[in-house]
Amino acid sequence: MPWKRRPFTGRDLSAALNIADLREVARRTVPGFAFEYVEGGAEDEATLRGNREAFAALRFVPPTLIDTEGRSLATQLLGTPCGAPLAIGPTGLNGMLHPQGDIALARAAAAFGIPYTLSTLSTTLLEDVARQAGGRLWMQLYVMRNRAIAEDIMRRAAASGFEALLFTTDANVFGSREWDKRNYRTPGRPRMRAVLDTLRHPRWLTQVLLRHGIPRFRNIEAFLPAGAASAVGGSTIIPQMFAPTITWEDIAWVREHWPRKLLIKGVLSVPDARRAASLGCDGIVLTNHGGRQLDHCVAPIEVLAEIAQAVGERLTIVIDSGFRRGTDIAKALALGADAVMIGRAALYGLAADGETGVRRALEVLTVELDRVLGQLSCRTVGDLGPHLLRGPGIPAAR
8 A cells, every 4th residue: 555654675875764774775775684684693592682771761851941942962981072962983894895985984083073993993094984984993902822912903093093992802702693694504604695796786786896806904914814715715814813811911011002092992891891801901892793793692781771870970971782773872962972983874875875875874863862861851861861761670750
């Protein structure tokens, strides 16, 4: 019937009203195996679903009859002005979605005055991102068995002007993303149906594969065996390179090589947050890796309030995993986060139409956040607080 609700079917991104609309465009634009790489979670995907369910369990209690004219999303993040309480999170293999994926993401972030975080497993040299995109750049760090890789990344990122390092601690053992694995006969070798599916996406085939070839892990290429630098060859080698031996003692080692702001990405408990503060870290990122690592893991939003109460005055608190709406962002800020890091939401825009798509994703989220500020009778993000929420663990205001 003409009035039946359907998923967004257009191509004009200006008509995409929300992140779900951009997701639909992305799903149609890139081959299934590329979309599944972005979309999938670990094992039964209980963590993936739980991230969204945790937001749904929180409800707003809006005050009324308060002047909300002149609202602003501007804030401070790590002591520096920020256009909105947002950052784009680190994601690997962005060149599989768009030939200049990392640069497109960084440029869009710079246009909105927010940080972009480049992954160790990016497909663009960090020096090229700094030179071609500029803006506020953060570097994500995986520590591998060969410590020279991390030392090289830190040295180059510091020389290129990256302002912060995010030491990722929750991927020392790779999660099992089973739906992603089903696209391959063996690691790095797609099944025939996945190969044939690429023919149904001529735009992607031309822009990404034919013009630029298989994406490569540019920032660690010099340390990989012959044939392992591409997304195909590296899929079997790189998971074996991660160091399961990293500990809190490695914070001192990182500090020896990194002179600027340091955040620990992978914190989900008060004891770990307190330990990060005691070791002199500048901030933490509450994350379950977007549901891609440990299945049946707590959602970061569920532990945010207790962590913010424990260390909020000592650390910058950033949170990710499952954010799709301005209301999600407002809930996190109300519970004590200083900023929200987005991953898939930005990648949907990237897959849909490169930098233009990422900008549309950021526009959608900031417009939604501004609207919910007004609906909650707030003029700034600093006006948000737990008194505006009801849900598990949140006492009623008196």
